[in-house]
Amino acid sequence: MNRIIVEGKNDKGFIEAYKQYLSRKNINLQFDLSALANGLSVASIIDELKTIKNDLENEHSLNIKIGFILDIDDTNIQGYVNRFTILNNAILSVFGINPNLSNVLTSAICEYEDLKIEFSYLLMQNSKGNGELIDVLKEIKFNDSLIADCVNNCFQQKDDYTAKEILDDWLHIFLKWDSCNYNERRASKNFGLDKNETIQKLLTIFNFENPVLEELRLFLSTFSNA
Amino acid sequence: MLENIHIQNFRCFEDFKVEGFERINLIGGKNNSGKTCLLEAIQCIDKNLLTIAQQRGQKSLLSLTNYDVNSNKITINFKSGKNYQVELILPNGMSDSDYERKGDRLEMKIQYIKNEIHNPEFKVGETIEKFQFDYPNPMMETLVELLQIIEPKTKSLLSHGFPDYTIAINSSNKQTSLSDFGDGLKYLLYYFINFIDKKQNNDSSESILLIDEIENGIHYTAQDEIWRALFRLSKELNVQVFATTHSKEMIEQFNIVSKEFEIINNEKTGAYFEMMRNVRTNKIVAHKYEAQDLEYSLDNEKTFRGE
Numbered sequence: 001m002n003r004i005i006v007e008g009k010n011d012k013g014f015i016e017a018y019k020q021y022l023s024r025k026n027i028n029l030q031f032d033l034s035a036l037a038n039g040l041s042v043a044s045i046i047d048e049l050k051t052i053k054n055d056l057e058n059e060h061s062l063n064i065k066i067g068f069i070l071d072i073d074d075t076n077i078q079g080y081v082n083r084f085t086i087l088n089n090a091i092l093s094v095f096g097i098n099p100n101l102s103n104v105l106t107s108a109i110c111e112y113e114d115l116k117i118e119f120s121y122l123l124m125q126n127s128k129g130n131g132e133l134i135d136v137l138k139e140i141k142f143n144d145s146l147i148a149d150c151v152n153n154c155f156q157q158k159d160d161y162t163a164k165e166i167l168d169d170w171l172h173i174f175l176k177w178d179s180c181n182y183n184e185r186r187a188s189k190n191f192g193l194d195k196n197e198t199i200q201k202l203l204t205i206f207n208f209e210n211p212v213l214e215e216l217r218l219f220l221s222t223f224s225n226a
Numbered sequence: 227m228l229e230n231i232h233i234q235n236f237r238c239f240e241d242f243k244v245e246g247f248e249r250i251n252l253i254g255g256k257n258n259s260g261k262t263c264l265l266e267a268i269q270c271i272d273k274n275l276l277t278i279a280q281q282r283g284q285k286s287l288l289s290l291t292n293y294d295v296n297s298n299k300i301t302i303n304f305k306s307g308k309n310y311q312v313e314l315i316l317p318n319g320m321s322d323s324d325y326e327r328k329g330d331r332l333e334m335k336i337q338y339i340k341n342e343i344h345n346p347e348f349k350v351g352e353t354i355e356k357f358q359f360d361y362p363n364p365m366m367e368t369l370v371e372l373l374q375i376i377e378p379k380t381k382s383l384l385s386h387g388f389p390d391y392t393i394a395i396n397s398s399n400k401q402t403s404l405s406d407f408g409d410g411l412k413y414l415l416y417y418f419i420n421f422i423d424k425k426q427n428n429d430s431s432e433s434i435l436l437i438d439e440i441e442n443g444i445h446y447t448a449q450d451e452i453w454r455a456l457f458r459l460s461k462e463l464n465v466q467v468f469a470t471t472h473s474k475e476m477i478e479q480f481n482i483v484s485k486e487f488e489i490i491n492n493e494k495t496g497a498y499f500e501m502m503r504n505v506r507t508n509k510i511v512a513h514k515y516e517a518q519d520l521e522y523s524l525d526n527e528k529t530f531r532g533e
Contacts, residue, residue, distance in 0.1 A: 037526045047519070051528045054513050057504045114506060 002031040002065040002223050003052055005045070009035050010171050011133055013195075015069065015220075017202035018213070022220065031065070031223045040070060045090035053094055056115065065107075065118040065223055069216070071132050072123035080123065087121055105218060122219040134167040140210040141174070148174035179205045227466050228268065228334075228434065230305040235295045237263035244512045248497040249460050250453075252440075252480045253470045253512075255501035260510045261470040264501070265338060265436040268468060270302050270312045272336045281340070287314070294508075306332055306432075335433040337420045365422045368459075372418050375451040376411045376444075409443030414452065421459045434466045441473035449476055453483035457495060481520045488517060 006012050012035040019029050034052075038044045045068075052066065068087055072079050084102050091110075092098040099108035099119040107120035124133055138145065152170045155161050176185055179201065228247050233239040238260045253261050266278050279290055291300060304310045311328040366383060373380040379395045386392050394401045404412065420435055444452060460467050471477060477498060484496030498515040515523065522528070 037522065047522045050519055051523055051526075054500065057502050057511055057513075060505055062506070 001059070001061075002067070004031045004033050004067040004069060004220075004223065005048055005052075006033060006035050006069045007040050007071060007133075008168075010167060011035065011069065011071075013199055013202060014133065014137070014206075017199045017206070018208055018216065019220065020199065021203055021208040022217070027221060027224060029220055029223045031067070031220075040086070042086050042090050042093070045086065046093050049090060049094040056112075059115070062114060063116045063118070065120065067120045067122065067219065067223065069122045069124060069219070072125050083123055084121065087119075091119060105215065107222070120219070120222060122216065124216070132167065134170055136212060137171065137174075137206065139212050140207045142205055142207055143178055145170075145174045145178050147177040175201060175205070227432065228271075228304060228306045228332075230303075231264075231267065232301075232303040233264075233267050234299075234301040235292045235297050236267055236290060236300045236302060238292065238510055239263060239267070240292050240295050240509050242510055242512070244499060244514070246497065246514050247466070247468075248494055250457055250467045250480075250484070250496040251469070251499060252477065252496065253468065253499045253501060254472070254477060257472075259501040259503060261501055262438055264512075265438060265468060265470065267302050268304075268434060268436060269336050269338055271304060271310070271332050271334050271434070275300070275312075275314055281338075304332060306334075308332075333431065335431070336436065337433065338436040338438075339416060339420075340438050369415075369418060369422050372414065372455050373411065375448050375455065376414055377407070410445060410448070411443075413443050417452075418455065418459070421463050421465060424463050424465065430464055432464055432466070434468065435460075437467065437469040439471060440469040441471050441476040444476075446475040446479070449479040450483055453480050454486075457483055457487050461491075461495070477520070478524055481517060481524060485517045485521070 004015065006015055012033050016033055019031075019033075022029060034048055036044045036048055038047070056064075070083055070087075072083060081102075088098055088100060095110070095112050095117070097110040097112060097117075099110055101108050101119060101121055104122050105120070107118050109116050109118045111117075124136055148170045151173050152166060155169060156166065175198065184201075227249065230243070230245045230247070233242045235241075238258070242260070244264070253264060255261050266281070269278055275287055275290055279285070279287055282289075284290075291298065300312075300314045302312045304312075308330040310330055310332045313328065370380055370382060373383075373393070377393075377395060380393065382394050384392050384394045384401060392401045392403050393407070404415075417435070417437060417440075424433065441449070456467055459465065480496065480498065484498075487495045494516070496517070498520045500513045500515065501510060502513075503509065504511050
């Protein structure tokens with residue numbers, strides 16, 4: 001099975017929702033998602049790639065694809081170079097092969113034992129070039145995010161509040177307090193974003209037709225059956 | 227210390243390699259993934275192949291070869307600082323003298339503990355009786371310490387001779403026969419008697435302890451202490467341990483203790499190996515998990531144990 005690695009559980013929930021959205025439009029994609037457990041770093045990607053490498057023993061197909069979807073964060077040219085370097089080095093460390101990728105929406109097919117593995121990368125950014133998932137989500141939301149924005153603004157006053165916490169909290173608050181009614185909030189106490197009920201909710205609160213997702217759609221479509 | 231092994235045409239192995247054994251090695255994997263066969267292959271260091279076949283009630287050496295390999299030659303290469311090879315060509319090689327043993331022979335005593343111990347009391351009691359003569363001694367104290375992992379009231383060990391080996395427990399010296407204890411305590415005694423025996427004889431030579439299905443009869447709350455004892459004694463007494471397991475809890479506790487020892491001693495002591503069949507080639511492979519790899523898989527609910 002093809003695999004796409006994302007930075008965290010929020011990204012995983014969002015991509016899973018988009019996958020289901022595309023499936024409803026008869027664009028059937030073939031991949032499993034996994035999230036980095038300890039944030040973005042070479043070590044963290046290596047940890048995840050090692051588990052994938054072990055899983056390859058159970059892989060029937062001789063051709064598989066491994067993709068990465070990361071936030072770019074720093075949108076200047078050095079930001080791109082840094083991300084590609086991290087990914088190329090991590091793959092080299094685990095598989096002993098270097099895809100040498102330096103562009104999004106391109107791929108490199110590498111031979112590993114009896115398999116051909118196609119690697120590809122995507123760096124998320126919104127229409128203004130801001131490279132965080134939260135920037136994309138704010139651009140494609142159907143509803144106002146009054147409560148989420150308000151709470152987020154308050155939290156940002158704290159010096160030790162991290163960017164990851166801002167994303168996690170904004171999305172959770174938006175989901176629960178801006179997008180659910182009283183009964184829905186009562187019914188789903190735990191909004192883990194990789195849970196199916198939450199994914200179904202995501203499908204109703206974001207506009208997956210927004211053009212800002214075009215690059216993501218193109219990237220995911222390379223993981224189709226065809 | 228055994229570092230690598232390369233097995234060809236033996237049991238379920240067509241061509242199987244493992245590299246990077248540590249002092250304590252835990253081996254996981256589904257049924258029929260070759261865990262016990264790996265222990266049998268290691269036994270070939272000091273046992274003849276017919277003995278190994280007979281352990282499973284088999285009389286023919288042909289039963290040791292792999293059905294899928296069109297060859298009558300079994301080869302097992304061991305690396306332990308030096309290279310050593312056991313080679314047997316069938317059907318002519320029907321006795322130990324027909325083997326070809328190449329390279330520098332490894333002088334290691336191998337002790338194999340199968341998961342079906344018919345009479346652990348006998349071996350344990352025999353050893354206790356042997357130590358009675360100069361009791362108390364540090365070895366007996368170590369044994370009592372180990373027994374206290376499972377039975378905290380244990381104060382001493384006594385033997386009234388076969389078949390009624392007796393463990394005396396609690397401060398009032400109430401004596402209880404070993405046969406009245408559960409399997410967990412018997413297995414534990416059986417594992418550690420091998421270490422104690424070695425210590426008693428001032429034997430500092432390299433040896434290997436093979437334990438099949440180490441979790442048998444051991445409650446999960448005692449597993450971490452058992453690993454600590456195994457890690458400590460294996461270093462003290464120069465014993466390399468290979469244990470198989472199906473138990474997730476046993477693997478989790480192994481990893482906790484393995485990391486503890488790595489920090490305390492500033493050296494790697496334990497490694498987990500996962501055995502599985504590659505679905506494309508149908509060959510058995512093994513993956514080594516360092517402590518941090520295993521922790522990552524355990525913490526993030528990744529597949530392991532060949533799942």
